Amino acid sequence: MPGFVRSIPEGDDRERLTCADCGFVAYENPKVVVGSVVAEGGRILLCRRAIEPRAGFWTLPAGYLEMQETVEEGARREAWEEARARIALEGVLAVYSIARLGQVQVIFRASLAEPGIEAGPESLELRWFGWEDIPWEEIAFPSVRWALRRWRETAGAPLGPPALNPPEDPRGTRPLPQAQGL
Amino acid sequence: MPGFVRSIPEGDDRERLTCADCGFVAYENPKVVVGSVVAEGGRILLCRRAIEPRAGFWTLPAGYLEMQETVEEGARREAWEEARARIALEGVLAVYSIARLGQVQVIFRASLAEPGIEAGPESLELRWFGWEDIPWEEIAFPSVRWALRRWRETAGAPLGPPALNPPEDPRGTRPLPQAQGL
Numbered sequence: 001m002p003g004f005v006r007s008i009p010e011g012d013d014r015e016r017l018t019c020a021d022c023g024f025v026a027y028e029n030p031k032v033v034v035g036s037v038v039a040e041g042g043r044i045l046l047c048r049r050a051i052e053p054r055a056g057f058w059t060l061p062a063g064y065l066e067m068q069e070t071v072e073e074g075a076r077r078e079a080w081e082e083a084r085a086r087i088a089l090e091g092v093l094a095v096y097s098i099a100r101l102g103q104v105q106v107i108f109r110a111s112l113a114e115p116g117i118e119a120g121p122e123s124l125e126l127r128w129f130g131w132e133d134i135p136w137e138e139i140a141f142p143s144v145r146w147a148l149r150r151w152r153e154t155a156g157a158p159l160g161p162p163a164l165n166p167p168e169d170p171r172g173t174r175p176l177p178q179a180q181g182l
Numbered sequence: 183m184p185g186f187v188r189s190i191p192e193g194d195d196r197e198r199l200t201c202a203d204c205g206f207v208a209y210e211n212p213k214v215v216v217g218s219v220v221a222e223g224g225r226i227l228l229c230r231r232a233i234e235p236r237a238g239f240w241t242l243p244a245g246y247l248e249m250q251e252t253v254e255e256g257a258r259r260e261a262w263e264e265a266r267a268r269i270a271l272e273g274v275l276a277v278y279s280i281a282r283l284g285q286v287q288v289i290f291r292a293s294l295a296e297p298g299i300e301a302g303p304e305s306l307e308l309r310w311f312g313w314e315d316i317p318w319e320e321i322a323f324p325s326v327r328w329a330l331r332r333w334r335e336t337a338g339a340p341l342g343p344p345a346l347n348p349p350e351d352p353r354g355t356r357p358l359p360q361a362q363g364l
Contacts, residue, residue: 070279091343097252
């Protein structure tokens with residue numbers, strides 16, 4: 001970021017990224033990721049990533065929420081962009097914080113609203129995985145594993161309160177080998 | 183924002199705020215607001231705002247999540263900053279989208295972890311309100327009303343899945359008279 005320096009703006013209490021030329025303060029805030037565990041008949045939809053980070057690994061349909069979107073709209077848009085899937089959201093399955101990356105992930109439990117899926121431009125391939133067939137070693141991000149486990153815990157039952165981070169990574173600060181974020 | 187113009191960066195699909203001088207792209211994403219309905223003995227803690235927008239109106243302890251924070255940490259920090267309250271989070275009560283403002287609000291159900299509260303610099307006054315005494319006409323933001331109603335629906339019962347936006351404002355686009363945002 002050319003010309004940007006870290007300084008504390010007047011009236012603030014922490015350093016912000018500020019343009020040394022024009023004084024513009026680029027406030028950095030955590031970004032919202034929205035995604036879904038889409039299941040049909042006990043099988044879960046995963047997308048093999050066509051793009052970095054973690055190209056070739058399996059993930060949920062998920063991505064950054066855009067301005068002017070609700071979390072529900074964002075989750076449906078991501079399912080469409082990555083899997084050409086029209087999905088029906090049942091409710092919020094999990095809210096994860098990835099402090100290391102400045103992310104809050106809102107993950108829904110969902111099913112197909114219309115039959116048919118097809119890989120979008122960010123997916124190499126789509127597949128419906130039974131629980132026993134999930135390729136745990138080829139999952140793109142830790143939070144995808146967390147969400148899949150949470151889905152399994154609640155499968156077939158009414159949704160309770162959303163899971164928060166699991167005990168093994170309560171702040172979302174633990175990078176896995178090679179993992180680079182969702 | 184001096185020097186900033188709207189244009190579509192290469193490889194993107196929508197307009198972003200870009201510095202005409204240095205090319206820096208200031209991606210705008212929704213911000214995360216974290217807050218809590220803190221209750222003790224059936225009474226709810228509200229803070230009378232010392233600052234704009236909506237100075238003088240009542241709100242929940244809530245504010246923007248910072249980088250490197252989890253949603254739980256942010257909610258606890260805001261309760262401390264605004265009410266000098268040490269709180270215990272029970273779970274996520276609601277996830278609201280305010281598309282008009284580019285906000286996602288994660289609201290917890292909470293209680294005091296230690297006795298004692300005191301107005302912080304952003305609060306004129308604090309008060310514990312019984313349900314019948316809540317000053318509905320002096321509530322700062324629509325989503326505070328939503329969260330209070332949701333708290334009432336779930337009071338004394340285990341938390342279910344979080345509420346999403348209510349039917350009267352499913353996208354968070356309806357400004358109330360004089361309301362300017364949470």
